[in-house]
């Protein structure tokens with residue numbers, strides 16, 4: 001059985017017959033790094049919110065490790081674009097929030113280890129307002145990992161960062177993925193980001209999967225390699241194929 005199994009998902013927001021997700025199906029294997037790529041408004045965040053259990057589909061079902069998703073669970077960690085840290089908690093308390101809520105006696109020990117893993121040792125007592133965007137996002141990742149979830153859901157986690165920080169964070173995320181061996185679903189609208197990070201890229205267009213493609217390039221990947229550019233062109237073709245520029 002696939003680790004993540006998404007079957008015939010339909011989702012609308014009350015507008016009769018207008019589906020934001022229209023019969024979406026795919027599978028993700030354990031430890032796989034999958035990017036969902038698509039234009040703004042194609043339904044990426046809706047898909048992630050369904051996988052997280054924050055919202056329910058109109059039709060279809062999702063299972064993770066054999067369990068049907070019907071509500072949020074500590075088994076699925078979520079990293080948001082705006083990091084979503086609690087401004088009134090220091091870094092240690094932000095990361096420890098999940099395991100403390102689960103009454104895990106090791107909450108602080110686990111959190112300190114994760115803070116070290118995301119390279120922020122020494123910042124435990126610092127508050128989120130003193131961190132750069134990249135640092136705050138690393139805390140967001142540590143926090144999502146603190147309940148030891150089976151699946152990490154990342155909703156454009158690098159979207160708000162400048163280009164340099166974004167590149168560094170891509171390398172960081174791959175390192176964290178290798179170290180933790182998590183299964184990751186990562187949402188992005190950047191073709192280069194998807195080709196750089198993913199084992200597999202699922203292209204979503206107008207609420208439907210229009211391509212599900214394995215990236216067969218060894219890591220670390222170079223954006224300048226001919227193979228990298230071949231994948232980039234393929235995704236560009238699919239994403240922009242029927243789009244026409246309308247000039248006034």
Ligand SMILES: Nc1ncnc2c1ncn2[C@@H]1O[C@H](COP(=O)(O)OP(=O)(O)OP(=O)(O)O)[C@@H](O)[C@H]1O
Nearest residue numbers: 013014020038039040041042043044045046047189
């Ligand atoms: N709570 C909601 N109520 C009504 N419509 C919604 C809601 N959430 C999303 N939508 C609509 O559903 C469509 C898909 O939105 P969604 O946020 O899933 O897309 P997206 O691909 O993540 O976009 P972006 O890349 O801009 O974040 C959009 O047309 C959006 O306006």
